[in-house]
Amino acid sequence: MKATVTVMLKTGVLDPQGEAVKSALHGLGFDGVSSVRQGKVIELDVAxxxxEAEIGAMCxxxxxxxVIESYSVDMS
Amino acid sequence: MKATVTVMLKTGVLDPQGEAVKSALHGLGFDGVSSVRQGKVIELDVAxxxxEAEIGAMCxxxxxxxVIESYSVDMS
Known part of the structure; x- marks a missing residue:
């Protein structure tokens, strides 16, 4: 079975990677972008x-x- | 409005980051994990x-x- 974990920086934590992406998008002419946050997604094939509690323990x-990141788990 | 872009390595492309995570999980005793793929998720606040076509252009x-990554766009 599959589990998808999404990890994002918590609100209020500075996200320099997201800021860099936003600047680059503005540079390409995509001016409508007001905020960018970048996180990671981890797809696990598990037994x-x-x-969900076990996946939570892995997280x-x-x-x-x-301390600075929040996560969400989606089992399917 | 918000748009969420998920970028994953295409199937068949080696994912050393995912392999490292898998090894680390096994080392912690989570032996049921058979495969790990890691990608990134980008949350955009857009006008x-x-x-969706414009978000596709950004991707x-x-x-x-x-060349090596596929993406999916989720508007909400």
Whole structure:
């Protein structure tokens, strides 16, 4: 089964990567872009029966830095 | 309005970052993980009326390297 984890910087944490992307988009003429935040998405193939709590443990221990990042888990 | 762009390496393209995450998860005892692919997610605040085609143009020109990456756009 598949699990998708999305990790984003928490609101209020400066996102220099997102700022750089925004500047580059403006440079290309896409002036309507007012804000950009960049995060990561991790697609996991896990054993059947893996619970969302186990995926949460992976996030807490490795995938996300919970001091500055928040994560969401989507099982399918 | 918001647009979310997800960029993943195409199937068949080696993903060393994903492999590293998989090894680290195994090292932490999460043995049920058989495959990991890592990509990026970009959240854009765009002007009202921005079309999916315009977001697609941003992806083609900047956000994704379409030689090795595929992207999907979600407007909301």
């Amino acid at each position: 059947d029966g893996t619970t 807490e221990q490795l995938l996300a830095n919970t | 009202d009326g921005t079309t 083609e020109q900047l956000l994704a390297n379409t």
